[in-house]
Amino acid sequence: MGDVLEKAMKLRGLSESALARKTGIDINRIKDAILYRYDFSSEEITTLSDALGLNEPGFRALIEGRYPVPCPCGLPFQLHVLAMPYGVGVVNAYIVAECGADTGILIDSGCCCEALQQVWPACIRHLDAHLVTHWDSDHGGGCEGTRARFGLAHCFGPGPERPGVRVLAESETMDIGAFRIEVISTPGPAAEHYCYLIRRRSAQPSKAVLFTGDLFFCGSIGGGFFDDRSVLEHARRLWTTLPSDTIVAPGHGPLTTIGTEREFNPFSTGC
Numbered sequence: 001m002g003d004v005l006e007k008a009m010k011l012r013g014l015s016e017s018a019l020a021r022k023t024g025i026d027i028n029r030i031k032d033a034i035l036y037r038y039d040f041s042s043e044e045i046t047t048l049s050d051a052l053g054l055n056e057p058g059f060r061a062l063i064e065g066r067y068p069v070p071c072p073c074g075l076p077f078q079l080h081v082l083a084m085p086y087g088v089g090v091v092n093a094y095i096v097a098e099c100g101a102d103t104g105i106l107i108d109s110g111c112c113c114e115a116l117q118q119v120w121p122a123c124i125r126h127l128d129a130h131l132v133t134h135w136d137s138d139h140g141g142g143c144e145g146t147r148a149r150f151g152l153a154h155c156f157g158p159g160p161e162r163p164g165v166r167v168l169a170e171s172e173t174m175d176i177g178a179f180r181i182e183v184i185s186t187p188g189p190a191a192e193h194y195c196y197l198i199r200r201r202s203a204q205p206s207k208a209v210l211f212t213g214d215l216f217f218c219g220s221i222g223g224g225f226f227d228d229r230s231v232l233e234h235a236r237r238l239w240t241t242l243p244s245d246t247i248v249a250p251g252h253g254p255l256t257t258i259g260t261e262r263e264f265n266p267f268s269t270g271c
């Protein structure tokens with residue numbers, strides 16, 4: 001909740017004192033809320049939602065500890081979640097693989113090879129490819145070591161150009177093994193940031209997973225270290241254009257779905 005409050009204030013250009021004036025809520029209670037100590041009344045939650053342009057049902061659900069965390073199911077392939085401790089939270093890498101296969105595609109690599117190794121699934125012994133959403137150290141930090149460990153000629157990712165990386169074009173589609181990968185350019189968390197939409201190749205449309213890096217998470221959006229507005233615009237574009245049952249695999253926090261975030265994400269107002 002503190003994270004959402006802070007990002008919403010930044011997006012609206014509101015300081016703590018400006019928000020206090022606008023809502024009539026004591027500034028010290030706003031400061032406490034940013035530090036995750038809050039006791040807002042129902043009326044105050046409505047007032048804050050209005051002042052910050054937030055999706056009230058989702059903001060309220062977050063504050064009241066009942067934000068929905070769907071249990072993704074029905075994927076026609078395996079999705080391994082590699083959650084690694086990072087700071088006070090976690091950072092996620094993922095592997096998609098055919099059911100029962102010992103090879104797959106790695107998305108992001110955490111902050112270092114050692115951390116990745118700790119959570120590596122024993123059944124995966126080879127890699128067909130390694131994709132990186134962006135080059136923040138918590139997402140691409142294990143890239144080089146992983147490439148060496150699995151003998152990959154290169155990994156794939158956004159720019160800028162760097163050794164051992166094949167820079168993908170915006171909107172590029174590529175087939176690797178059983179999977180089709182669509183590249184979606186989503187700058188904002190970083191100047192160059194990609195989401196990847198991955199589904200099993202088949203004649204019939206099948207359920208897909210969207211790997212969002214730092215663009216958006218279950219119940220929040222990315223920090224917009226490059227451009228806050230761009231984060232919001234790209235998140236909303238994906239919430240409104242992708243099918244509801246698309247599973248979302250974010251760079252931090254639990255899995256969710258497009259439908260859940262469209263309905264509940266505090267920043268999805270107007271979607």
Ligand SMILES: [Fe+2]
Binds near residue numbers: 091136139213251252
């Ligand atoms: Fe991150």
